[in-house]
Amino acid sequence: MEYKNPIGVDIDLETGVIPGAKKLVRKLSDLRGYFLDGEAYNELLKDDPVVYEVYAVEQEEKDGDLNFATTVLYPGKVGKEFFFTKGHFHAKADRAEIYYGLKGKGGMLLQTSEGKVEWIPMKTGTVVYVPPYWAHRTVNTGNEPFIFLAVYPADAGHDYGSIKDKGFAKLVIEEDGEVRVIDNPRWSE
Ligand code: S6P
Ligand code: ZN
Secondary structure, rough: OOOOOOOOOOOOOOOOOOOOOOOEEEEEHHHHHOOOHHHHHHHHHOOOOOEEEEEOOOOOOOOOOEEEEEEEOOOOEOOOOOOOOOOEOOOOOOOOOOEEEEEOOEEEEEEEEEEEOEEEEEOOOEEEOOOOOEEEEEEEEEOOOEEEEEEEEOOOOOOHHHHHHHHOEEEEEEEEEEEEEOOOOOEEE
């Protein structure tokens, strides 16, 4: 038996950084076609802000092992729509996941391939269980970075395709100073 070494790391709860983790940066230009308001998108693209960063500690894609990652999702909007992560199904669609809110506020949109959608608000201390077969996207509805930890099977993988093409059935927007979860006018089954 080949034993791997256990890991203990301290997440910086102010910045979300996991020491030694692999860092991934997603800028607005990486999210072309994701937001409803194309004009607002093009305007903001002049600055091409960072929308989110991921710090991931990942293992080989083997059954039974676990990965963990923090995401730092910056505050901002494209038109009325709050900044969000791309969102994905797992490539192995039956793989579940746990999220844990560390800082800031926001929420998670979850959706099945049949278009059933759920919105779960999140703040520091919120645990979200993402069941098998649910796509998931996080949204920052606050005005500071929304930081959370995700723990997921090492062989889960990411399938971005259908969300990239179709989006979610709901949008999370700000209207009259309120956070609203509305039907996506561009959604079709
Ligand atoms: C991985 C997990 C998260 C996301 C991260 C970025 O299964 O759900 O670590 O990868 O929040 O989101 P996305 O949709 O761009 O991968
Ligand atoms: Zn995931």
